[in-house]
Amino acid sequence: MTEKRPEAPEQVIAARRKRLANQAEITSFAARGVLLVLLLCVIFGIVFGITPMKNNDMSPGIGAGDLLLYFRLENELRAQDIVVWEEAGTQYVGRIVAQGGDAVEITEDYRLKINGSVVIENNIYYSTPRYDSGVEYPLTLGEDQYFILCDYREGGKDSRYCGAVDRSEIKGKVITVIRRNNL
Known part of the structure; x- marks a missing residue:
């Protein structure tokens, strides 16, 4: 039997x-x-938020399933900014077309007017119908209010449906789109 030697x-x-x-x-x-x-x-x-585009309200630029990265701390929102906003617990994505102090009107022939002038939108391929939702035109926006429209104007839920959007309801400005087919 060998004895185990103690270690040094x-x-x-x-x-x-x-x-x-x-x-x-x-x-x-x-x-x-x-x-x-x-x-x-x-x-x-x-600082940032990420959300999927749930429908085609912003097509053809943003499709259903695309991921949107948005900046929550944006202080200055302008017309043409794409924003993520929340109304009654539901999240929406849309483009700001008018801001505080502007008078917005959607005419009977489906044209968008801001401050009495018809807006020509080169990147919008659909007419802008009125909704029977109780929004009265012309609608004058208060300070820190925005009029937001979807790019796919026929059926999208936006300010034609719920009226002016307060700044406090806007979660952030979209800064990039990650296409679902690139994942």
């Missing part, structure tokens, strides 16, 4: 140092993982 103190110390170094690496890795998760929560909870 240097070997015991080296083994303990190695074990402590491994534990420190694991702890450091876990801390970095937690920090990364917190950073992503802040970035996508406060």
